[in-house]
Amino acid sequence: MAGFVNIRRDVDDKFYRYRMPVLLTKIEGKGNGIKTVVPNMSDVARALSRPPTYPTKFFGSELGAQTTVDEKNDRYIVNGAHDATRLRELLDAFIDKFVLCGSCKNPETDLIITKNEMIVRDCKACGERTSVDMRHRLSTYILKNPPKKKGKKNKGGHAEAPSPSSEVNGVAASGENGDAEAEAGSEDEMMKRIKSEASELKAESQLADEGWSADTSPEAVKARIGAVAAGMGNLALTGGGEDESDEDADSPYTQLGNWVVDNSGASAVDVFKKVQELGIEKKHKAVRVLVQTLFTGEIIAEIPTYIAIFQKMVTSEKHQKSLLGGIERLAGLDHPELIASIPKILMEFYQADVLEEEVVLSWGTHVSKKFVDKETSKKVRKASEPFLKWLAEAEDDEEDAE
Incomplete structure (x- = not known):
């Protein structure tokens, strides 16, 4: 006893x-x-x-x-x-x-x-x-x-x-x-929390390694805008049930993408305020646009700064799939050098309880042309295999326990 x-x-x-x-x-x-x-x-x-x-x-x-x-x-x-x-x-x-x-x-x-x-x-x-x-x-x-x-x-x-x-x-x-x-306070209180958490995490990241900060030189910003503009033109291919009116140049998603790029380095609270201003904080497509525009080739260091936004906005399986689609586009098209880092990227979102293992495992076993071409989709999923294997083994252990 x-x-x-x-x-x-x-x-x-x-x-x-x-x-x-x-x-x-x-x-x-x-x-x-x-x-x-x-x-x-x-x-x-x-x-x-x-x-x-x-x-x-x-x-x-x-x-x-x-x-x-x-x-x-x-x-x-x-x-x-x-x-x-x-x-x-x-x-x-x-x-x-x-x-x-x-x-x-x-x-x-x-x-x-x-x-x-x-x-x-x-x-x-x-x-x-x-x-x-x-x-x-x-x-x-x-x-x-x-x-x-x-x-x-x-x-x-x-x-x-x-x-x-x-x-x-x-x-x-x-x-x-x-x-x-x-x-309970107003939505402003929630914003203050996001801002406080994001600023603390951002400060820690900068203190740990100054080299992690995003390049905000005019040349880098210009190049980034060009890359995003090219990607934004393809958003219509990934509507996933949204209204057709959401897919033109004046859609709130295009406005959000352009605003994030024009305001490179904006705080988490400012980004979320913009999402709310456009009335798309509950839309899954907004999640994908944020992944494509908020993050650069230094996404591993940038995720802690903005993770609170995704914890707030990703509320369903459809949101998670949009997030994964954004990662496919970011690594597969905009920053090919991130392909090798796919397992680390997935782990960051998984440990923050933004991605669920069932959704990730399903995504990893189904090549799709919804967000990128078939070859790129295969390449991204191939790179994610170490993380998928870890999840599958953990799931098998849980089934054995049951």
Whole structure:
């Protein structure tokens, strides 16, 4: 039987109110199919008042490993062999980032998503509301899979976990999501977040290597405009169900492409404002135009600066296919030197939860002339094989686990 430890393991007080089961692990399989099962993940998550999928996905993100979640059979798996000590350390990190109050460090919190898509920890002990790190990959997962409201049941038919205070003291925790929505700001708040994240990431990239910055000399800009103009003329070939009126020289997509090129180096928030101004923030074709015009031959260094835009705009399989189409055009036509970097490009978008493995695997096995000629399409997919192989092996491991 597993014992119990303080939720804050740095607290030695044996009378500490907030406790959780010791995280257990079990190694299964061998070779490429080896995996680590956490048999008591549900019990640990219940003590933290968080869905068990959150710490599981956190482990996968921190370890760079695929995860398998089977709520019906209560199985939570991280691919690879990971010892219990390492996972307990990562659990401590999860608790610090997504459970403990940022003010009083009390675990008696609920996660709330505001209207402007910020995640805050609502503390029942001190009343403070503190935000989590929105740049962490788990934050994106939480936005797409928000915590259930109190009293509702999860997919497995079990009621959601009570807060740590109610588990220890027997008193039901209060606090509804309604207050958070009252605090929700306007779209400008979301813009401020994008701008803040993008500026920080951009600054880090520039400090790491000055050579990564895009060439904005008049000659380079002129050459880029010429390349994009040639590509924009072919947008009509990739309408994908859009109105014919969207495909002429005055279409919002052409306007967006020209604006991005004319304003080379524009911030993420300015680009998104332009997309909104044109009323195409929900259109999949806008995603492709942004890929073709925002990025240059230094796309690997540029993605962090603009990734928040794609996390906001890519909301369906059709959007993902448009994104992949933009990558095909960018690497296959505008910057052939990027062909060898296709696996890295796909990995950047995949790790940011913009691309899903099912969509990428399907794309990789079907040569298409929708965005580029057949030969170029084959070349891009051939270059992506290392990434596709990695995804397929990870998927096979998950199927074996199920």
